[in-house]
Amino acid sequence: MSIVDLKKEGDVFILTMQSGENRFNPTFIDAMNQALDTVEKSSGPAALVSTGGEAKFYSNGLDLAWLAGVGEKERDQFVKSVLKFLGRLMAFPIPTVAAINGHVFAAGAMLALAYDFRVMRADRGFFCLPEVDIHIPLAPGMTALIKSQLSPNVFRYCILTGARIGGIEAKELGIVDEAVPAEQVLPQAMARAVSMANKGRDIYGTLKRGMYAEAIALLESGAVILP
Amino acid sequence: MSIVDLKKEGDVFILTMQSGENRFNPTFIDAMNQALDTVEKSSGPAALVSTGGEAKFYSNGLDLAWLAGVGEKERDQFVKSVLKFLGRLMAFPIPTVAAINGHVFAAGAMLALAYDFRVMRADRGFFCLPEVDIHIPLAPGMTALIKSQLSPNVFRYCILTGARIGGIEAKELGIVDEAVPAEQVLPQAMARAVSMANKGRDIYGTLKRGMYAEAIALLESGAVILP
Amino acid sequence: MSIVDLKKEGDVFILTMQSGENRFNPTFIDAMNQALDTVEKSSGPAALVSTGGEAKFYSNGLDLAWLAGVGEKERDQFVKSVLKFLGRLMAFPIPTVAAINGHVFAAGAMLALAYDFRVMRADRGFFCLPEVDIHIPLAPGMTALIKSQLSPNVFRYCILTGARIGGIEAKELGIVDEAVPAEQVLPQAMARAVSMANKGRDIYGTLKRGMYAEAIALLESGAVILP
Amino acid sequence: MSIVDLKKEGDVFILTMQSGENRFNPTFIDAMNQALDTVEKSSGPAALVSTGGEAKFYSNGLDLAWLAGVGEKERDQFVKSVLKFLGRLMAFPIPTVAAINGHVFAAGAMLALAYDFRVMRADRGFFCLPEVDIHIPLAPGMTALIKSQLSPNVFRYCILTGARIGGIEAKELGIVDEAVPAEQVLPQAMARAVSMANKGRDIYGTLKRGMYAEAIALLESGAVILP
């Protein structure tokens, strides 16, 4: 089974991340980029929905075990590739929807925030930015990404407390667009994607690059804040 | 009947746009600027309320028929004058209230967002940023204007979906300050204007230029994003 | 009785401002900075709660009587010290909670907004940015501080109207995190502080400086807008 | 004799500042703005040359005697009007040349730097930014104005040392475009003005606003740095 599965239903590409916690390491980011390549190379109406292959996880962020082990030597290159990938997703010229079926933690939460829309499972799973508790500074591009999606109070609450926020609360706080029962997460995300699939790619990409200019530029710069 | 009617009730100037859909062409923008000149030259307490002369429309934005016809040669000059006008309105040193009696589409929606306060009709009429569907990029100053008035989620929703948003929803999303029955739109806008008419012009203009510095500078620059 | 009292309960420093309206003059700012010095020099888990010593006031802002009298000669130096102090508080590397027991007006409101969290008394006391009515421009750093904490609509409403906003409304508008009965203001603020006291200082300060980079830099620059 | 004399030779307006040291006070700034109004309202080819009416002075900057006396109450308003005037001159849509016949000190030096071209007397008179020695901070717009005209080394040298720089050195450092004998200052400035008088006003203003966008916006904001 490959790390990422990409299939198409009607005009909607469904990207299933299927490596358990879907933690970011070079293999995962490469697979995600290849999926984006495929979607981008398609023609005609299109939208992208992503989800996790296991019920419990959407993505738990960086693969800390890999980073502390064999990945240590590649840390800088890898972190840069993550930032670049998030920037690519923010600017993606095709509508994107995250079907958040389980936990979104740290870089996994930022991954979800880089999608255009978010549908989250209501009964289980947390949105969490735990950087304050695991002592990892946010890169300027990450801070800008988060700020571009959350209102000032929610931005402050999520980053300063590192709180674990369930689907219902995430909907109330505007972190996600919908919180629905587990079995409706993917269908609702699909419905949003279908309704957006006819947007023109040029204009869609141009609008997003204008809306998120600062975050995209900072992510592409590769800048990080040292701890 | 002139395109724009300006009269004064107590301390409140009432500007009625009365060319049907109130689409922007040079004649319309000139008339609006002249109305602003008159208001600005007045002395003493003052506030400005604007509304549409027909029940159905506040403003539908650029006069695309004119632009595709005789206006084609003047397109650049005209678009620049629109940007400059929106910047002038954002920085206007006298309290402004949009009494949104009908549709506000595209540049018409931005016009409404350039006022200090917005009272919208609840039962009919849509707020809509259709640029994503009509394939027209937003000028950087327009993006900044919209961002200055909407929370991150609403900014994203309006621009990416191009949704038509009725008065009730517009109030819930914070796009407008009030959604009221048709016959109360103007009275409620007037009431807000009356309550604001005693603000000092110097301090009011200074505060607005500080609050909206980036949007005003971008609008005044005349910069547009090419499609 | 000194202007500011600082004591410690468990991991929480409680700073009581006890000069009545707690207006800002050099003595007050010095005392506040000394209290921050003490908190910063401490080691181990820590959080800071501030409150007003009298039931009616948290802080009413600048000491205008002093400024119009003996303070006139020192005005520039003093205003600069206020801006610098607000910047210091925004970047403070230890969790901070304002227990708003009474009025917060003008610079006093900004003081409250420079804390990480705000618990306000529900039954009495107003949050108010009266600059529009007392004809005092906001320094760029103050505008940025306020913008960093309020959603676009609330930012606009507070600054343009100068409205007096009670605790309940302040909670609804997201100006404060909680509005509670008078006797619960300090306990609720304490509870928040306790829950945050274990955050690491380095990461906490780094995250805040990243989140509020623009406001902090503008406050530290000492820039003001002339009326 | 009025403070400022404006006459026209061919396409060139010659503005002679004739109040001795040509220090800035409200009367002086008003007269300068009126002269700019006249030039701006003209039609057809045009350029502007300014010079000092006495051999020894172009302009020595702010009228410190007035500021310390009757002007004290108006200080803020006045300083703001100076910043706004400098911004207007930087963005002036007609070519401008400073014929620097004598000293240019402090705000007088900034005045000279706000012109498009500078011809300085070689044998006598100094360019000097003495703020470091008279303990007056530069407003952000002033710093940006100076930076927009000088190379990094000269920017650093002028501001940090407060050196008095004669015409020859000023030419070598690129502070002025020419250093010539006293009797050639005005003729050379006139020759430059004549050669520029046919530039189109719209494009000339647009290009300058683009080139100096940051300085112009900061000057117009009225921001100052407190000492």
Add this chain to the structure above:
Amino acid sequence: MSIVDLKKEGDVFILTMQSGENRFNPTFIDAMNQALDTVEKSSGPAALVSTGGEAKFYSNGLDLAWLAGVGEKERDQFVKSVLKFLGRLMAFPIPTVAAINGHVFAAGAMLALAYDFRVMRADRGFFCLPEVDIHIPLAPGMTALIKSQLSPNVFRYCILTGARIGGIEAKELGIVDEAVPAEQVLPQAMARAVSMANKGRDIYGTLKRGMYAEAIALLESGAVILP
């Protein structure tokens, strides 16, 4: 004969633009981008030198005849592609040298300024930014590109006067790195290229993106200033 010829000598790619005045139209920009693709896809040490195929011209900028004729409908798309191309060249991760064998006018001058180094013919040919005289505003990205390469005085002189600047003067003003006899233009450019061909592509691109971040982002945004 194709519009652009690309051959390799040792580690140096030599790109010869061979359509006479080498004016920019879609065919030209496409050919240039394809040449950059080829260079970028190569591996090992590499540098790029470009020159004009005719003695008289390096590039005279936009193909105004095409734009006024069949190109009129595609104007926006085309201008955007020019901006994007200039941004790509500024960020190109391989050393680039312009062998300026003849005139560089308008966008052609900006093309030359987007290379890392410039060797110009001393005896004939002009560097000229004639926008002020042909009434064409500079896009913000173009202004930033020019500012990134020229000292403040030269930036001002070139844009405000629209002067035609020969090779010797261009060298004196720092617009080009060398001015040499016609037959040495290409050899000198080659020598520079050879000396730079061993720079690592990753670091070279990263450094350039950092040095020119603002200009590159503005060029990529597609923003233009309306006349």
Add this chain to the structure above:
Amino acid sequence: MSIVDLKKEGDVFILTMQSGENRFNPTFIDAMNQALDTVEKSSGPAALVSTGGEAKFYSNGLDLAWLAGVGEKERDQFVKSVLKFLGRLMAFPIPTVAAINGHVFAAGAMLALAYDFRVMRADRGFFCLPEVDIHIPLAPGMTALIKSQLSPNVFRYCILTGARIGGIEAKELGIVDEAVPAEQVLPQAMARAVSMANKGRDIYGTLKRGMYAEAIALLESGAVILP
């Protein structure tokens, strides 16, 4: 012998870096910061001159041996402390002069650029930014520091080529203010320092923070660009 020696002659503090190549490691940065502490705590007229204790070296930059060995674990913290130190030096409220007696490489060259004035030995020793050849990206704050001191052409030349630049060329390029025989380096630096020692600290620091606001903020942020 301590790493850094600080003594005072008249009003001038002379800081001698005496660890051979004066490479940056935590011990070195701590010693430098302590020296700055001492200078800052002094009262009365003061200026600071720094030089290298050995004839051959001023500073060769980061201690790569330490970083590759025991320092590897502390890399991030250390790099952050270097950025912060450079920012402190750029903003130092007392005149500073680098007496460059020998090589200044990489971070050592940036150290020299963070001083207010530079006197370099003419006959031996190089200024060099070798990052392009040793494949180390410049932190945004470093890029901004270098840009704040060098003209656009020199900025481009130094960073893109990594050239070794002797004292005479460094003077011609404006990298240093003077290039003098070895035995005059310290005396000339002293003379400059003496002439500056009477500047007021408040105004001097305020002016520098205004002139270098962007570089100082980026250095203090701790941001780095990943390779």
